[in-house]
Amino acid sequence: MTHPPVMSLRGITHSFGAVRALVDVDLDVHAHEVVAVVGDNGAGKSTLVAVLAGALVPDAGEVVVDGQEVLLRSPGLARQLGVATVFQDLALCEDLDVVENVFLGQELRRGPLLDEVAMEREAQRLLAQLAARVPSVRAPVSELSGGQRQAVAVARALVGEPRVLVLDEPTASLGVTQTAEVLNLVERVRDRGYGVVLVSQNMADVQAVADRVVVLRRGRVNGVFDGETASYEEIIAAITGVVPNRAGGAR
Amino acid sequence: MTVPVVDRAGLPVAARPDWRWRSGGERDLRSVPVLVSLVVLALVFQALNGAYLSADNLVNMTLQASTTGILTLGVVLVLMVGQIDLSVGAVSGLSAAIVAVGVVRAGWPLAVALVAAVLAGAALGAGYGWMFTRLGVPSFVITLVGLMVGVGLQMQVLAPTASLNLPYESALVRFSQESFLHPVASLAVVGAVVVGVTVAGLRDRRRRRAAELPAPSLAEIAARAGVLAVGLGLPVWYLNTSRGIGGMVAVFLGLVWVADVALRRTRWGRSVRAIGSNVESARRAGFAVRRVYLSAFTACAALAAVAGVLSAGRLAAANQGAGGADLTLTAIAAAVIGGTSLFGGRGSAWSAVLGVAVVHAIGSGLTLVNADGSLRYIVTGLVLALAVTVDALSRRSRLVGR
Structure with a gap:
C-alpha cells in the first residue's frame, strides 16, 4: 500500500490508576483495509476502542486522521472527524424501526419536521450497499435477527461517510450463519473504500477477513501479522506470549 | 415494458431489499381492539338503556x-x-x-x-x-x-x-x-382536516415516488380520506343534533x-x-x-x-x-x-x-x-x-x- 494511512495512532499510552492499559501503541489504518486487533482479556482492546471512539482521551500519544493531528475529545467529535464506532451492544432502540435507528441522533429535517422520505431513501441505499436483507425498513428493530441488527448498526455508522469504521466484537453473540453474514458485511464495507478496525477475540473471524492483524498483549503491540500469510499458531503465540518451538522459548 | 436494472443510486435493483409499503398501517391496526371494545360497550349499554x-x-x-x-x-x-x-x-x-x-x-x-x-x-x-x-x-x-x-x-x-x-x-x-362550535364551523373543521390529510398524503406520495420508495396507491389515499370524512363527519353531525362540539x-x-x-x-x-x-x-x-x-x-x-x-x-x-x-x-x-x-x-x-x-x-x-x-x-x-x-x-x- 503506497497511500498514506487514513488514520494513525502514535504512541498511545493510558493508565487506569496503577494499571497500564495501553503502552506506546501504534496502529495504522488504510483505506480498503481491514485491520484486526486481537488480544486476550485485559490486553487493552476495550481501552483502544474507547480511544478510537472518542470516549476516552489517552494520557499520551497522538491520533492522526488524514495527515492532521486530532484530539478525539468526544464520540460526536470522533464521528465528525470520520471515525465511526459500532459498539458491541450496538446501541439500538428496539421499539424504533430500521430507518429511525439508522438516523438516531442525526435525523434529517425539512424545516422543523423530520424528513422521513429522505431518511428512508438513504437508509435503503446504505442497507443495499451492505446487501443487508431486512424484512422492511419500517419494521421495528425488535423483529430483526442479530445479524440484521449488526447491519443496521453498521448502516448507522456509515451515515455521514466516515473514513474509518471501528467494529467492537461484532460477532460475539451471533450464531454461525449470522457470523458469516457479518463477515460479509465487513468485507463489503472494506470494498467500498473504508478503513475497518475489527476488534475481536475470535481467531476464525479474524483470519477470514483481516488484511493485517495487530496483536495486543498487556497493553503493548506484541506483533503485527499479514492476514494472508500469518499462521494461527504464530498469532496465538503473540497473544499468549508463548513463543512456539523457537530459540529455546526466549521471550 | 422495460425493467430498470439500476436505480438512481447506481445500485442493481435486484440487490435492493424488497419491502412493502407499511407506514402507518401497523399503527392503525393497534387501535382496532380498542375500537371493537368501544362498539361492544355501546351496544351493550344501548340495549340496557x-x-x-x-x-x-x-x-x-x-x-x-x-x-x-x-x-x-x-x-x-x-x-x-x-x-x-x-x-x-x-x-x-x-x-x-x-x-x-x-x-x-x-x-x-x-x-x-x-x-x-x-x-x-x-x-x-x-x-x-x-x-x-x-x-x-x-x-x-x-x-x-x-x-x-x-x-x-x-x-x-x-x-x-x-x-x-x-x-x-x-x-x-x-x-x-x-361554548360550542357552530355546527357549520364544526363541519368546516372536519372538511379542512380531510382535505389537509389528503393533500399531505398526495404530496408525500409524490415525494416517495420521486425517491423510488414504496408509496401508497391513489386508491389507498382516497379510501383513507373517505374513512376519515365518514368517521369524523358522522359523529360531528350527530353531536350537532344536540349541543354539538x-x-x-x-x-x-x-x-x-x-x-x-x-x-x-x-x-x-x-x-x-x-x-x-x-x-x-x-x-x-x-x-x-x-x-x-x-x-x-x-x-x-x-x-x-x-x-x-x-x-x-x-x-x-x-x-x-x-x-x-x-x-x-x-x-x-x-x-x-x-x-x-x-x-x-x-x-x-x-x-x-x-x-x-x-x-x-x-x-x-x-x-x-x-x-x-x-x-x-x-x-x-x-x-x-x-x-x-x-x-x-x-x-x-x-x-x-x-
Whole structure:
C-alpha cells in the first residue's frame, strides 16, 4: 500500500490508576483495509476502542486522521472527524424501526419536521450497499435477527461517510450463519473504500477477513501479522506470549 | 415494458431489499381492539338503556371526557419516556384552586389567573424533572411526593374555606359550560382536516415516488380520506343534533393533534420514543436526555394544570376534593387502555382519545343503568388490569422473540 494511512495512532499510552492499559501503541489504518486487533482479556482492546471512539482521551500519544493531528475529545467529535464506532451492544432502540435507528441522533429535517422520505431513501441505499436483507425498513428493530441488527448498526455508522469504521466484537453473540453474514458485511464495507478496525477475540473471524492483524498483549503491540500469510499458531503465540518451538522459548 | 436494472443510486435493483409499503398501517391496526371494545360497550349499554347513544348523552360524555383526556395526554408523554406521574390529579386540583382564589379573592384578571395556574403546574413538573435527572430519584416517588405536596398546597390556597365558587358570568365558566362550535364551523373543521390529510398524503406520495420508495396507491389515499370524512363527519353531525362540539372538547382534540405532530414528526418526539425504548442508546446517539425528561415532566404537569382550570370552569367551583386520587388513576388507566405502553417507547397521543373514550363509555353507561358508584371503580380497575396485562404480554413476546 503506497497511500498514506487514513488514520494513525502514535504512541498511545493510558493508565487506569496503577494499571497500564495501553503502552506506546501504534496502529495504522488504510483505506480498503481491514485491520484486526486481537488480544486476550485485559490486553487493552476495550481501552483502544474507547480511544478510537472518542470516549476516552489517552494520557499520551497522538491520533492522526488524514495527515492532521486530532484530539478525539468526544464520540460526536470522533464521528465528525470520520471515525465511526459500532459498539458491541450496538446501541439500538428496539421499539424504533430500521430507518429511525439508522438516523438516531442525526435525523434529517425539512424545516422543523423530520424528513422521513429522505431518511428512508438513504437508509435503503446504505442497507443495499451492505446487501443487508431486512424484512422492511419500517419494521421495528425488535423483529430483526442479530445479524440484521449488526447491519443496521453498521448502516448507522456509515451515515455521514466516515473514513474509518471501528467494529467492537461484532460477532460475539451471533450464531454461525449470522457470523458469516457479518463477515460479509465487513468485507463489503472494506470494498467500498473504508478503513475497518475489527476488534475481536475470535481467531476464525479474524483470519477470514483481516488484511493485517495487530496483536495486543498487556497493553503493548506484541506483533503485527499479514492476514494472508500469518499462521494461527504464530498469532496465538503473540497473544499468549508463548513463543512456539523457537530459540529455546526466549521471550 | 422495460425493467430498470439500476436505480438512481447506481445500485442493481435486484440487490435492493424488497419491502412493502407499511407506514402507518401497523399503527392503525393497534387501535382496532380498542375500537371493537368501544362498539361492544355501546351496544351493550344501548340495549340496557335506550338513552345511552342519544346525542344529549354523547355530548355530555365528550364534555366529561375532555378534561380527563387532557390529563391523560400529559400522562402519555411521561409514559412514553418510560416514567410515570402519579400527581396529575393533585396538580389539576391545585391549579383549579389557584384560578378560583386568584379571580374571586385576589381580583386578578382571568388571564393572569390562568397563566399563574398553568405556570404553577409547569413549575412543579420542572421540579420533578430536576429531581429525576439530577438527583436520580425514581419518578414514582417524586410524583407521589408531588401528590401529597400538591394536595396540601391546594388546601392552603383555598383556606380558610374548603371550596370556592366561581361567578357564573366568568368567561372561564362560560367557555367550559356553554361554548360550542357552530355546527357549520364544526363541519368546516372536519372538511379542512380531510382535505389537509389528503393533500399531505398526495404530496408525500409524490415525494416517495420521486425517491423510488414504496408509496401508497391513489386508491389507498382516497379510501383513507373517505374513512376519515365518514368517521369524523358522522359523529360531528350527530353531536350537532344536540349541543354539538364543546369548546373544551375542541381544546382537547387540538392539544392531541399538536402532541401527535410533535411526537411523530419532530426530533424531540423521536428522542422521546428513543429514550423510552432504550435510554443508554439514546444518550449515545447524542440526544439531550436530561432535557427531554425535563420537558416531558413539565409538559405533563402543565397539561394537568390546564385540565384543572377547565374542570374548575365546568364545575364553576374549586374545592378540596377536586383532582382526587381516582382521577390520576383514571388518567393513567386511560393512557394504557388507549395503547401507550407502561414500559416506555411505544404509544401515541391519540391513545389519550381512545383511552378516555373507553373509560367514560363505561362510566356513563354504569351511571345510566343506575349501577352503584362502587361498580364504576371496580370495572375501570379490571379494564386497566386487562390493558396492562396485554401490554406486559406483548412486551414479553417482543423480548423473547429475538
